Amino acid sequence: MKSNLLFAFAVCLVLVAAIAPSRRAVATQGHVDSSAMPDDPSAPVTGNPKGDVTIIEFSDYNCPFCKQSAAALEKFVASDSKVRVVHKDWPVLTDASAYGARLALAAGYQGKYAEVHAALMRIPGMRISKDRMLEAVKASGVDMDRLESDQKAHAQEIDALLERNAEQAETLGLQGTPAFLVGPYIVPSALGYEDFKQVVADARTKMRGGD
Amino acid sequence: MSRAFPWTRILAVVVGLILLPGAASAGPPLPADAAFRLGVADSGNATLVFAWDIAPGHYLYRDRIAVSTDDGKAVPLELPPGAQKDDPAFGATQVYHDHVSTTIARSALPASGAIHVTYQGCAEHGVCYPPVGQKIDLATLAATPERKSLAPAVVVPAGPAQTTQGRTDGALASRLSGDLPTVLLGFLGFGLLLAFTPCVFPMLPILSGMLARSGQELTPRKGFVLSSAYVLAMALAYAALGLAAAWSGQNLQVLLQRPVAIVLMGLVFVVLALSMFGLYELALPAKLATRLSRATGRPGGSIGGAALLGFGSALVVGPCVTPPLAAALLYVAQTGDVLRGAAALFALGLGMGLPLLAFGAFGGRLLPKSGPWLVTVKQVFGFLFLGLAIWILGRVLPGPATLGLWGGLAIAAGLWFGLLRSRGFGMRLAGGGIALGGAFLLVVGLGVVPLSCPLAVCAGTTTASMDDTAVSFRKVSTVNAFDAALAEARSKGQPILVDFYADWCVVCREIDREVMADAAVRARLGNVAVLRVDVTADSPESRALMHRFDVVGPPTMLFLNARTGREADDSRFVGAVSAAQFLQTLHKVGA
Structure with missing residues (x-):
């Protein structure tokens, strides 16, 4: 009779042992975990590809906060030659956002992602139509014929990349745009120039400390 | 970036958030459906009231609120003027803080079916949310979240399944939003149907073994009480699945299939089996046992044991994803209605356990009360528990090892019952046969004889x-x-x-x-x-x-x-x- 009790303890032990590691897994999810963010070789990179700190940017071309942050980031990267930036287009706000993201990624095949990205981010406002986006891309100096043929030829790759970006954003628990991963930190909101400067400095200190 | 223990990373996030000025001091952003809460109510005079509660520090765009019918027609809206927001990056726009509401006449809406409400907003500290979609059932006014799919090509590779749920769980999930007693009765019925599947079979020997351990003290009443505790705990385990899904968005069963849980549960069965052979008496220190029996008012306190066994069996031993289970978990995940989902799962677990309850009350009569037969029956259950241990461990062990263990068990059982404990020639022959069969499995498992698995038992290998x-x-x-x-x-x-x-x-x-x-x-x-x-x-x-x-x-x-x-x-x-x-x-x- 008493033995059932002991058995009960044993079962308890099993449950505790099984649940304890799972709690940790739950807590990690939604925060920074480098294993959840595989290095995606097809995501466009700007700044110094060999930089010591990587900023991963999740953004949308119809998101005003993204536009403010993109300008600040551009200014910051110009002032810090050791920063690597990975752009993860995550079009979630409007239909035109996805259209813009595809244009920018297609431009990447002729090495012009940075130009098109900057051109789209510079259009002020948040209800930018596809036509206005196309206009801005044309004015950015990109070879439009090449862009169109690349867009057709690589449609599947581009869509797969957008899908992966969305998956990763979801895995990280991001709720909206913009969001930045700066070294070991996650910042799920807009950043200004001074903010970038500070987070990157903190990231360097943290990484030197051995993390 | 170096790989480090996750806690340090979490700490890094926390430290990072504290260090960041302004922007990040607000902490992680709220999920969109918590930032903007939509309530729909019937005002009584043939109009519907749509009201949004907006979390502090958040705002909704006036021109991003839209209502459409099932066939995609826009429903005209009269929205109050919002606060003017004029920012170079945003352009001139009107936004709502705190609260906004509007009414729509029933006459402007379809007579039945559903309407779709979408809205979009941002957090002041710098996050813009994707559009939020809610489907409003015009009969019940219940809201179901639906993700607005943007340009379809974005989701080309997979077409996230939010639009199409499978036949079974989709239909079931919608049934969950009906009248609660009907839902519970329905899930009880589903549970009963599931009781006769391999999801529940492993629980029969566990329950019988538990009853056999009671030996002389086993009366129908005691059998019923023990199996009730077992079944109730099993149902609670299913309800806990619903809670875990709401809490972490994950399936607890998946988490419990970690090797560590499986190995421990396997060991528990081995320990239990050995005690059945009388190798030792599992007993608590007398002092503790007395205190516990005083607390439960009954000697032994085996009810608690039965309950924990039921809880463990449901989660670790017989994890089966079935349509009703999937439907209830999805319902919880999509609506956040934890209580209803957990109640449905509880009913499901109860239904699965009902036949066990009957078995516990009446099956006990079949068990001998004392004498040499009781010893034999206990030993049979000992081997059964060892079998359960192998069966569970088979989920983490390589196939040939599992096969070898089965072989070893068959040899032991055959020798034990056939050659050592029986006197009749037939029994001895049968025992010898089983032992020989076991030896064959062992040899195959050890890889001595190469065999491309003609046996059903090695399909798992x-x-x-x-x-x-x-x-x-x-x-x-x-x-x-x-x-x-x-x-x-x-x-x-x-x-x-x-x-x-x-x-x-x-x-x-x-x-x-x-x-x-x-x-x-x-x-x-x-x-x-x-x-x-x-x-x-x-x-x-x-x-x-x-x-x-x-x-x-x-x-x-x-x-x-x-x-x-x-x-x-x-x-x-x-x-x-x-x-x-x-x-x-x-x-x-x-x-």
């Missing part, structure tokens, strides 16, 4: 019976590998079977053995690209893939259309399936 050249079969476990395999499969233009599988999933193996090995099924599978998603290990990658298709656990199979990349209607199977049903669906998707 092959990774997959589909693994041959006739069927285009890819096994993936990461998002990148899945996307690559999917792109390749789509380029062939064949229907794509996405098959969520895990080594620990008993029903998955049964499907491999009985459905995938069927000749007619195999012939048709030749025209299908099979992507097997291996979710044996619980990882962010496997969670992301399950999340993408709204899958709560294996086995779940669904078909994608190669051209659109979307899930084919009515093509989803959750849980066990027969070859005939599977063939029907293969036919429907054009394989």
Whole structure:
């Protein structure tokens, strides 16, 4: 009779042992975990590809906060030659956002992602139509014929990349745009120039400390 | 970035958030549905009131609120003027803080069906949310979240399953929003049906063993009380699944199939088996036992033991993903209505346990009360528990090792009962036969005799019976590998079977053995690209893939259309399936 009790303890032990590691897994999810963010070789990179700190940017071309942050980031990267930036287009706000993201990624095949990205981010406002986006891309100096043929030829790759970006954003628990991963930190909101400067400095200190 | 213990990373996040000035001091952003809460009510005079509660520090855009009918027609809205927001980056726009409401006359809406409300906003500290969609049932005014899909091409590879739920769980999930007593009764019924499946069978020997341990003290009343505790705990375990799904968005069963839990549970059965052989008496220190029996008012306090055993059995021993379970978990995940989901799961567990209850009350009569027969019966259960241990450990051990263990068990059982404990010639012969069979399995398991698995028992030892050249079969476990395999499969233009599988999933193996090995099924599978998603290990990658298709656990199979990349209607199977049903669906998707 008493033995059932002991058995009960044993079962308890099993449950505790099984649940304890799972709690940790739950807590990690939604925060920074480098294993959840595989290095995606097809995501466009700007700044110094060999930089010591990587900023991963999740953004949308119809998101005003993204536009403010993109300008600040551009200014910051110009002032810090050791920063690597990975752009993860995550079009979630409007239909035109996805259209813009595809244009920018297609431009990447002729090495012009940075130009098109900057051109789209510079259009002020948040209800930018596809036509206005196309206009801005044309004015950015990109070879439009090449862009169109690349867009057709690589449609599947581009869509797969957008899908992966969305998956990763979801895995990280991001709720909206913009969001930045700066070294070991996650910042799920807009950043200004001074903010970038500070987070990157903190990231360097943290990484030197051995993390 | 160095790989470090996750806690340090979490700490880094926290420290990072504190260090950041202004922008991040607000902490992680609220989820969109918590930032903007929509309530719909009938005002009584043939109008509906739509009211949004907006969290502090957040705002909704006036021109991003829209209502449309099922066929996509926009419903005109009269919205109050908002606060003017004029910012170079935003342009001039009107926004709402705190609260906004509007009314729509019933006459402006369809008489039945549903309407779709979308709205969009931002957090002041710098995050813009994707559009939020809510489907409002015009009869009940209940709101169901629906993600507004943007440009369809964004979701081309997978077409996240939010639009199409499978036939079974989709229909069931909507049934969950009905009248509560009906829902509970329905789930009780589903549970009863499930009671006669392999999901519940392993619980019979566990319960019988538990009753046999009571020996002389076993009366029908005691049997009933013990099995009630067992069944109630089992039902509670299912309810806990619902709570865990709401709490972490994850399937607790998947988490409990970690090797550590499986090995521990296996060991528990070994310990229990050894005590059945009288090797030792499992007993607590007398002092503690007295205190506990005073607390429960009954000697022994075995009710608590029975309850914990029931809880453990439901989660670790017999994890089966079935349509009602998937429906309830999805319902909880989608609506956040934890109580209703947990109540439905509780009813499901209760239904599954009802036959066990009857067995506990009346089956006890079949057990001998004392004497040498009781000893023999206890020993039989000892071997049964050892078998359960091997069966559970088989989920983590390599196939040949499991086979070897089965062989060893058969030898031991054959020798024990046939040669040592019986006197009749027939029994001795049978025992010897069993022992010989066991020796054969052991030899095969040890790899002495190469054998390409002609026995049903070793079906579990092959990774997959589909693994041959006739069927285009890819096994993936990461998002990148899945996307690559999917792109390749789509380029062939064949229907794509996405098959969520895990080594620990008993029903998955049964499907491999009985459905995938069927000749007619195999012939048709030749025209299908099979992507097997291996979710044996619980990882962010496997969670992301399950999340993408709204899958709560294996086995779940669904078909994608190669051209659109979307899930084919009515093509989803959750849980066990027969070859005939599977063939029907293969036919429907054009394989």
